[in-house]
Amino acid sequence: MPYFWSDQFGLKVQLIGRPDVADAVLPLHGEGLDGGAVKGTAVGYLRGDELVAVVGFGAARRIARYRKPLAERADRAAVLAFRDSLA
Numbered sequence: 001m002p003y004f005w006s007d008q009f010g011l012k013v014q015l016i017g018r019p020d021v022a023d024a025v026l027p028l029h030g031e032g033l034d035g036g037a038v039k040g041t042a043v044g045y046l047r048g049d050e051l052v053a054v055v056g057f058g059a060a061r062r063i064a065r066y067r068k069p070l071a072e073r074a075d076r077a078a079v080l081a082f083r084d085s086l087a
Contacts, residue, residue: 001070011039014063017053017070019045026076028054028083029062042066049075062086 005014022045027033032041039058044051044066051074056063069082 001067011058012060013055013057014060015053015055016063016067017045017051019053019055021047022052023047026051026079028066028079029059029086030057032057044079046076046079051075051079 001017003014003016005012007013024046025033026044026046028042028044030037030039030041032038033043042054042056042059042062045053045055051066051069054063054066054070065086066082069079072078074082
């Protein structure tokens with residue numbers, strides 16, 4: 001599964017999966033998509049109903065946990081249940 005990380009201005013940016021094939025974005029953690037703090041934000045990418053990528057900004061522990069749902073091709077409902085179990 002594709003993976004990269006980069007440190008940008010003290011913030012670790014990590015991506016797992018293939019966002020290039022996605023057709024929808026699913027907010028998972030944090031407030032970065034709503035104009036809030038970017039640190040701690042994690043976003044899922046879906047193709048249809050299947051999780052195909054996750055990106056995180058200063059959310060390394062959470063991003064690592066999404067490897068299994070990505071490998072299992074979890075659907076939206078399973079991803080949301082998994083997200084809620086991490087809260």
